[in-house]
Amino acid sequence: MKHVAEMTREELLQLRGDLEKQYEEFKAQGLKLDMSRGKPAAAQLDLTNGLFSALDDYHTESGLDARNYGVLDGIPEAKKLFSDLLDIPAEKIIVGGSSSLNLMYDALTRLMLFGTQGEKPWKDVKGIKWLCPSPGYDRHFAVTEDMGIEMIPVPMRADGPDMDVVEKLVAEDDTIKGMWCVPLHSNPLGACCCDETVERLASMKTAAKDFRIFWDNAYGVHHIYEEVPLKDIFKAAAACGNEDRILSFFSTSKITFPGAGIAILASSISNIAEIKKHMTVQTIGHDKLNQLRHVKYFKNADGIRAHMKKLGEALKPKFDMVLNTLEEELGGTGLASWVRPKGGYFVALDTLPSCAKKTVALAKEAGVTMTGAGATWPYGKDPKDSNIRIAPTFPTLEELDKAIHLFCLCVKLAGVEKALEEKNA
């Protein structure tokens, strides 16, 4: 189809009629498809079924009985595995339970209740705020919202958060205590922080002494089209004396099993000591057998890397299908824009302003569940009502084919309607 800006009212009316007919045909199929959550497909999970039989012995390398109590911060070989994979010294790593979200939530809880590095507990500071690069991850926003922290959206760009905006805000306001950041293949944009962004995040002046970046490297090894390097934010921060600023998170949720993987937290030696002081009260230790299971299955960081190659190959056809269909159906129409991700789990699409909710509702009505419009913004409020997250991993290729075509149709329907309104206005 032509670009909407170039279409006459009559052409738009004609097009709307055609689209409505196609939409009714889709509805008649009685689809029931879900592109709402970043869940791996069963076929992806099958790739690590070897985990079920990986535990041939329950002793760690040092002879410790992993069935029993003990070892708060993870068995040494699990620390080493992630240390090698992420190039973070083992002594800066805590291996936790199965959920990195849980590690983030608990980290924020500790900051609220106890503060950090001698600063006032955040519960005792009035009106604290948090920067939320948006579009971003709804579960991140839910954590800060749960704590009653005021969230300030800042623009997310293809190379990371808009640093001009970030630097200005954090320099001026000492109640801004931190920010979320997914540095690689971000959810949902697929943005990757460039070296300059990392440098600026690490070195920027913050009015709050206890400003913290929650660096959720959830997709740190989840490359599909291209292996994107990530500058070491710990080293960059250490170089300016800001190493305590960084709390980094990672998990195998999208490497092995989301329901039963392992998660890690990494930070400065000083922060790790502080965290362990409370964590040792919270628990005697996390599931060491699952840690050992993962170590025995992957053997080493190269084992994970080799697996991620396979996973990338398994995901590529799905991303190809989404990106090709978007291009075929929406390219040049002026109805949508999107960025081609290089990895990760999502494609984010911007409709015309005020069309995202409508688009998602249309898809829902025809049997395709998308992530709720607005979910990629703090408080679920997308100021332009335009961003929609597409999660292509869970459906089969055949399902995805149907779902993404229907989705494009809905983008068009909502967009043409909008264009017609504007012609009428």
Add this chain to the structure above:
Amino acid sequence: MKHVAEMTREELLQLRGDLEKQYEEFKAQGLKLDMSRGKPAAAQLDLTNGLFSALDDYHTESGLDARNYGVLDGIPEAKKLFSDLLDIPAEKIIVGGSSSLNLMYDALTRLMLFGTQGEKPWKDVKGIKWLCPSPGYDRHFAVTEDMGIEMIPVPMRADGPDMDVVEKLVAEDDTIKGMWCVPLHSNPLGACCCDETVERLASMKTAAKDFRIFWDNAYGVHHIYEEVPLKDIFKAAAACGNEDRILSFFSTSKITFPGAGIAILASSISNIAEIKKHMTVQTIGHDKLNQLRHVKYFKNADGIRAHMKKLGEALKPKFDMVLNTLEEELGGTGLASWVRPKGGYFVALDTLPSCAKKTVALAKEAGVTMTGAGATWPYGKDPKDSNIRIAPTFPTLEELDKAIHLFCLCVKLAGVEKALEEKNA
């Protein structure tokens, strides 16, 4: 030996000389034994090694893929397992991760940050306090201490907390927000709450509307000598409109593997809904594969009960050895008192006043590590310096034989010293 009260100064001096000689002989053996923590022995853990191969399928009964994301509060069959075992309706149960301590810590964290049932968050209430039946569990006390809650010891008796003291305190002071209680085979006394204690805890008038009992039923099915019944505190509390008062905890840490078991939290429907509202922000779900593994291994509540019988039989020789040795060595001496537990994991001994620290130090010097004296009291401060926790499960029988004999010797040495001081005074 005779009762110390009946001994002359000369007899005591003579005895001290003999004991010191025996002590030096022990020291010369270069022992290195640990009776400090309530850890199961490897042979106990071996009893559930079937868990390693129990997971023949990763689908739940309803067909859900347990490898993937989802199910915040536990797979239905895991809820049913604990519901049947503990006679608590499944809808009042949340199946968590591997640590019940973690569930307790997080429960208290939520009360601090968010409050409960519309009452003020506890972080905003000045000077809140907590009742700690003592002797009690050091890790419980560490949790309330970490939150900055003032701990008030109340006497623990063979049939539970001293309810006259408890009722008076909670009725008068609305800053007393809760209490710890291990209702069966308590750590370390082996106390079991009788029906009347349960009734009074459930029905007592509390000045704080949001008073909470953390009911840590850690040894709920851990009978050794006798199956002790426990009155249903939920039903008793519901009968007086106090059901929200109870937060109950349980885990398989001392049933299967402490490092990799499963833990549960049970409470009123209304509390569970409130907890899930925050928990759903904290995590997408706990390790469902481990839940499924436990269900497939035990099959049903009777499977757990049958296993606990075996476990009780495995522990009985150790408890026999401790209790018989205490009787043989210390019975009638006036140097120590203890209660014979009917189950659980510990024996608690009271030395003469001001002798616990000395006794533990003597044992340590001769190579036997006991739980630190004072650990069974809030802030590690035993006002009489007399209570010592004996944890007989971890050592082998041979090790335990040596360790408990040495321990008795140290109790005598410290006690005779004390008796001599008093004769001199």
